[in-house]
Amino acid sequence: AQSVTQLDSQVPVFEEAPVELRCNYSSSVSVYLFWYVQYPNQGLQLLLKYLSGSTLVKGINGFEAEFNKSQTSFHLRKPSVHISDTAEYFCAVSPNAGNNRKLIWGLGTSLAVNP
Amino acid sequence: DTEVTQTPKHLVMGMTNKKSLKCEQHMGHRAMYWYKQKAKKPPELMFVYSYEKLSINESVPSRFSPECPNSSLLNLHLHALQPEDSALYLCASRPGGRTDGYTFGSGTRLTVV
Numbered sequence: 001a002q003s004v005t006q007l008d009s010q011v012p013v014f015e016e017a018p019v020e021l022r023c024n025y026s027s028s029v030s031v032y033l034f035w036y037v038q039y040p041n042q043g044l045q046l047l048l049k050y051l052s053g054s055t056l057v058k059g060i061n062g063f064e065a066e067f068n069k070s071q072t073s074f075h076l077r078k079p080s081v082h083i084s085d086t087a088e089y090f091c092a093v094s095p096n097a098g099n100n101r102k103l104i105w106g107l108g109t110s111l112a113v114n115p
Numbered sequence: 116d117t118e119v120t121q122t123p124k125h126l127v128m129g130m131t132n133k134k135s136l137k138c139e140q141h142m143g144h145r146a147m148y149w150y151k152q153k154a155k156k157p158p159e160l161m162f163v164y165s166y167e168k169l170s171i172n173e174s175v176p177s178r179f180s181p182e183c184p185n186s187s188l189l190n191l192h193l194h195a196l197q198p199e200d201s202a203l204y205l206c207a208s209r210p211g212g213r214t215d216g217y218t219f220g221s222g223t224r225l226t227v228v
Contacts, residue, residue, distance in 0.1 A: 034217075043121075043205055043221035044158070090157055102171075103217065105157035 002027040002093050006106035014114055015083055021076040021109045023091035031093040033074040034103070035065055038088045047089075050074060051096070061085070086113045119220035121206050127226045130196060136223045138189040138206030144218070147189045149181060150205040152222070158205055164189060196227045 007022040025031065035047040048059025055067040065076045074091060091106040119140045128134050138147065146165050150158035163171035164183040172181075178200075180192040189206055206220040 036219075041224075043203075044207075044219040046217065046219075088155065092157075102160060102163075108155065108157055110155065 002031060002095065002104040004091050004093055004104055004106035006091050006109045008109050009107065010110045010112065012112045012114060013081055016080045018079050019077065019081050019111065021089050021111065023074045023076065023106060025072050025074065025091075025093045027072075027093060027095070029095050029097065032096050033065075033067060034092045034094070035059065035063070035074070035076050036090045036092060038090065040087070044090070047076070081111075081113045083113050083115060085111060087111060119206055119208055119218050121220035121223050123223060124221070125224045127228060128193065128196065129228055130198070133192070133194045135193065136191040136204055136225075138191075138220055139187055140208045140218070141187055142208065142218065143186075144208035144210050145186060146209050147183065148207040149189070149191050150207065152203040152205055193225075198227050201225055201227045
């Protein structure tokens with residue numbers, strides 16, 4: 001079985017400051033990892049994903065994440081945030097093999113960017 | 116076309132009403148999903164269709180009835196809902212046989228009165 005822990009439920013930050021949203025996971029099998037963003041009153045949008053290869057993954061809107069297998073982490077970073085980055089961010093994992101490949105979600109991190 | 120389209124965007128229904136939510140994709144994806152999402156919570160999986168057959172039902176009450184008429188279309192029929200069923204209902208799709216590449220719709224905001 002898999003589980004995902006997002007270590008911060010809320011992250012307040014000032015505009016143009018850097019931000020890191022933390023995600024740790026637990027799994028007995030190899031997984032794919034995802035970050036999704038949900039803007040107010042909208043659906044979920046894929047920010048980035050790690051499937052294999054380079055552990056540094058670049059996504060949309062200037063976000064990037066680094067897969068660390070030894071620490072079972074997949075933290076999301078942005079060097080300079082904008083007001084428009086205010087949203088709910090979800091980390092998710094899925095087994096990369098086998099019949100049961102459901103997405104397992106973290107509880108989410110609410111990013112509030114203040115002027 | 117790289118979108119999942121959900122209609123309606125908003126729905127208010129009484130507890131005795133029957134209504135349906137619609138989801139459509141034209142990406143050739145063979146797996147389609149219904150999720151329920153409460154505010155500030157992650158989505159909860161309800162149903163999975165794979166190649167137009169129901170493959171997963173996450174013990175969802177029978178007042179929710181899914182239907183997959185063809186490979187591009189997914190419906191969720193609603194009947195005798197309760198106020199606690201009020202939520203954002205999200206549809207998603209992905210290519211068959213692959214775990215990556217989920218695409219989500221923008222959802223239907225359902226309010227049961």
